[in-house]
Amino acid sequence: MINAVGREIPGEILKKTGKEPxxxxxxxDNHEYKKAAPTVRALxxxxxxxxxxxxxEALVKCGIRDGMTLSFHHHFREGDYVVxxxxxxxxxxxxxxxxxxxxxxxxxxxxxxxxxxxGTITGIQSSGVRGKIGEAISTGRxxxxxxxxxxxxxxxxxxxxxxxxxxxxxxxxxxxxxxxMRANGGKSDCGVLSYAMVxxxxxxxxxxLTDCLVPFPNVxxxxxxxxxxxxxxxxxxxxxxxxxxxxAKPTTDVRKIMMADYCTQFVIHTPYFKxxxxxxxxxxxxxxxxxxxxGKIMEERGIHxxxxxxxxxxxxxxxxxxxxxxxxxxxxxxxxxxxxxxxRNPDHIEISASEYANPFNKGAFVNKLDFVILASLEVDVxxxxxxxxxxxxxxxxxxxGHPDTAAGAKCTIVIAPLLQGRIPAICTRVTxxxxxxETVDVVITDYGIAINPRRQDLIxxxxxxxxxxxxxxxxxxxxxxxxxxxxxxxxDDRIVGVIEARDGTIIDVVRQIKEYEFx
Amino acid sequence: MEILKTxxxxxxxxxxxxxxxxxxxxxxxxxxxxxxxxxxxxxxxAVALETLERLDVKNARVTIFDKGALDCTLKARVECAxxxxxxxxxxxxxxxxxR
Numbered sequence: 001m002i003n004a005v006g007r008e009i010p011g012e013i014l015k016k017t018g019k020e021p022x023x024x025x026x027x028x029d030n031h032e033y034k035k036a037a038p039t040v041r042a043l044x045x046x047x048x049x050x051x052x053x054x055x056x057e058a059l060v061k062c063g064i065r066d067g068m069t070l071s072f073h074h075h076f077r078e079g080d081y082v083v084x085x086x087x088x089x090x091x092x093x094x095x096x097x098x099x100x101x102x103x104x105x106x107x108x109x110x111x112x113x114x115x116x117x118x119g120t121i122t123g124i125q126s127s128g129v130r131g132k133i134g135e136a137i138s139t140g141r142x143x144x145x146x147x148x149x150x151x152x153x154x155x156x157x158x159x160x161x162x163x164x165x166x167x168x169x170x171x172x173x174x175x176x177x178x179x180x181m182r183a184n185g186g187k188s189d190c191g192v193l194s195y196a197m198v199x200x201x202x203x204x205x206x207x208x209l210t211d212c213l214v215p216f217p218n219v220x221x222x223x224x225x226x227x228x229x230x231x232x233x234x235x236x237x238x239x240x241x242x243x244x245x246x247x248a249k250p251t252t253d254v255r256k257i258m259m260a261d262y263c264t265q266f267v268i269h270t271p272y273f274k275x276x277x278x279x280x281x282x283x284x285x286x287x288x289x290x291x292x293x294x295g296k297i298m299e300e301r302g303i304h305x306x307x308x309x310x311x312x313x314x315x316x317x318x319x320x321x322x323x324x325x326x327x328x329x330x331x332x333x334x335x336x337x338x339x340x341x342x343x344r345n346p347d348h349i350e351i352s353a354s355e356y357a358n359p360f361n362k363g364a365f366v367n368k369l370d371f372v373i374l375a376s377l378e379v380d381v382x383x384x385x386x387x388x389x390x391x392x393x394x395x396x397x398x399x400x401g402h403p404d405t406a407a408g409a410k411c412t413i414v415i416a417p418l419l420q421g422r423i424p425a426i427c428t429r430v431t432x433x434x435x436x437x438e439t440v441d442v443v444i445t446d447y448g449i450a451i452n453p454r455r456q457d458l459i460x461x462x463x464x465x466x467x468x469x470x471x472x473x474x475x476x477x478x479x480x481x482x483x484x485x486x487x488x489x490x491x492d493d494r495i496v497g498v499i500e501a502r503d504g505t506i507i508d509v510v511r512q513i514k515e516y517e518f519x
Numbered sequence: 520m521e522i523l524k525t526x527x528x529x530x531x532x533x534x535x536x537x538x539x540x541x542x543x544x545x546x547x548x549x550x551x552x553x554x555x556x557x558x559x560x561x562x563x564x565a566v567a568l569e570t571l572e573r574l575d576v577k578n579a580r581v582t583i584f585d586k587g588a589l590d591c592t593l594k595a596r597v598e599c600a601x602x603x604x605x606x607x608x609x610x611x612x613x614x615x616x617x618r
Binding site for chain 1: 554
């Protein structure tokens with residue numbers, strides 16, 4: 001069956017997953033459903049402790065068994081130890097056939113690949129995967145279909161019962177003996193625990209893992225004791241040097257600076273750039289440079305940002321300090337500056353991933369965005385973006401909040417250099433669709449800027465603006481003229497993963513990669 | 520041209536290609552490894568074969584380690600390796616077989 005972004009979704013996949021093909025970014029507006037609920041055990045005896053000696057005891061007390069679904073969060077990013085140490089213990093116990101439902105998995109989790117190969121882990125549901133886990137899935141070594149969901153889509157899947165979490169493991173920078181978790185004040189601070197909040201509320205069993213046990217009560221808690229079954233102290237939950245790096249130095253790459261300047265010029269010429277506007281940006285060099293150059297113009301014109309959303313970096317926090325942003329609303333901190341900011345600035349607020357981006361709650365923050373500045377591995381002439389599968393067919397990235405913010409924002413801007421080496425970022429057909437083109441308004445490259453023809457209003461207001469506008473087809477043609485038209489990647493027939501749209505429909509599938517053969 | 524001795528041109532830097540030519544007696548034996556093989560393997564092979572044909576190389580073992588080089592770079596590296604295999608580094612036929 002061909003879905004709304006022109007992708008063939010085989011009937012067997014629809015049957016196997018029970019999902020529908022993607023019908024459009026807002027096709028499920030007003031959808032009514034009953035939320036799922038976990039099966040929980042009461043703790044009314046004040047004499048009973050939640051403390052366990054080690055991960056093994058936690059697993060035994062949680063009744064770990066074959067076939068369970070376990071969840072993790074990725075706030076420790078490339079410094080995460082939690083996934084690996086829990087899975088190592090489970091592997092030792094000989095438990096099989098487990099599904100991991102993580103908010104994301106990165107290269108830090110490469111050590112779990114052998115557990116995929118030996119059948120300990122047979123299912124993976126994540127925002128995306130990088131490194132060796134991506135290779136394992138793309139080469140067909142995972143038994144079940146991998147499911148890739150956006151941050152908002154994951155919350156929807158958990159709350160609607162599409163995925164049921166048996167045990168949630170939540171790494172907590174600080175925790176008390178009754179399970180009140182905070183993201184700060186320990187030795188592995190990560191700023192916020194936003195992605196883990198839904199896990200705490202919807203998992204049958206919740207285990208807090210901490211390397212910094214603090215006196216009761218650890219309040220205000222990011223995740224409350226009322227959701228937590230067991231507390232386990234371990235040596236280290238993560239590597240602080242990799243959880244939060246120092247602020248990235250502003251880029252000196254002239255190509256990125258030029259694209260950032262184009263972006264800022266575009267933003268300030270839209271009708272949305274006015275007092276109280278809302279804004280989110282990614283962490284790429286060009287995105288950060290555009291935050292810095294936009295800040296200068298906000299200062300000159302006395303325009304304030306009402307809401308700065310998202311994954312937060314130091315340049316946003318600097319604008320908050322200067323009084324140019326009223327509130328920063330935060331689900332993930334990318335550097336030390338962002339973590340320091342949420343510790344001391346009362347206008348820098350932690351929210352749940354549901355509040356951030358869940359398409360099936362009663363309205364998420366992304367819906368209130370004026371601008372989002374994103375990156376993309378590939379953008380095609382229909383403005384569809386691919387942020388998960390590399391141009392070589394290997395799973396190598398994550399949806400993150402890309403589809404969520406693109407769907408929510410009034411003006412979605414994607415910045416991508418026209419070429420990465422020989423690989424064109426603008427192409428006829430993206431390898432895999434992860435964000436539908438109907439939600440992408442502008443593509444900024446170093447060779448020109450294309451506005452989505454669906455946005456005649458934006459085309460109209462840029463009529464007299466001195467920027468290098470062209471069509472998306474012209475951008476593709478410029479790229480192909482330099483590097484040649486790429487051949488489509490040779491895939492096997494077997495489908496190894498599905499890309500879920502925010503609403504749980506299937507926007508695309510990922511096939512097993514095939515060794516290249518000269519035809 | 521005949522490949523008289525083993526010669527190499529290019530580097531393993533990003534957007535370059537390292538080309539090695541060795542004497543052979545069994546036509547053109549071409550081995551390609553590329554970081555962009557899935558999208559550009561066919562074109563890399565076509566450019567290499569065209570260039571060798573233009574230089575009238577009939578027998579050679581040719582190895583290309585490509586790091587995403589553009590066609591112009593690939594051509595230049597193949598040409599350079601072939602001329603080096605003949606000990607030629609001056610008075611190259613610019614505008615002749617080298618285009």
